[in-house]
Amino acid sequence: MARGRLKFDDERCKACELCVFYCPQGILELDKHQMNSLGFHPVTITQEEKCNGCAICAMMCPDMIIQVERE
Numbered sequence: 001m002a003r004g005r006l007k008f009d010d011e012r013c014k015a016c017e018l019c020v021f022y023c024p025q026g027i028l029e030l031d032k033h034q035m036n037s038l039g040f041h042p043v044t045i046t047q048e049e050k051c052n053g054c055a056i057c058a059m060m061c062p063d064m065i066i067q068v069e070r071e
């Protein structure tokens with residue numbers, strides 16, 4: 001099965017949660033322990049081993065915060 005490795009531009013995430021909503025694996029969430037310079041909790045991945053590399057999150061993000069590398 002394809003796997004994905006994600007990189008986030010944390011400082012630009014505005015916590016809209018579109019990527020969280022559309023991830024078919026349900027493995028994205030806002031990181032309540034972090035706050036970026038915009039004052040938002042940036043998104044993070046909870047279980048990277050479950051990522052299938054579909055890149056739907058990257059496509060849904062209006063600000064191109066997420067990069068998905070397929071493995």
Ligand code: SF4
Pocket residue numbers: 004006022023024025026027028045050051052053054055056057058068
């Ligand atoms: S690449 Fe697909 S499975 Fe992985 S976090 Fe993004 S939407 Fe979810």
Ligand code: SF4
Pocket residue numbers: 012013014015016017018019020043060061062063064065066
């Ligand atoms: S869609 Fe983009 S801006 Fe919105 S929470 Fe996800 S990474 Fe952040």
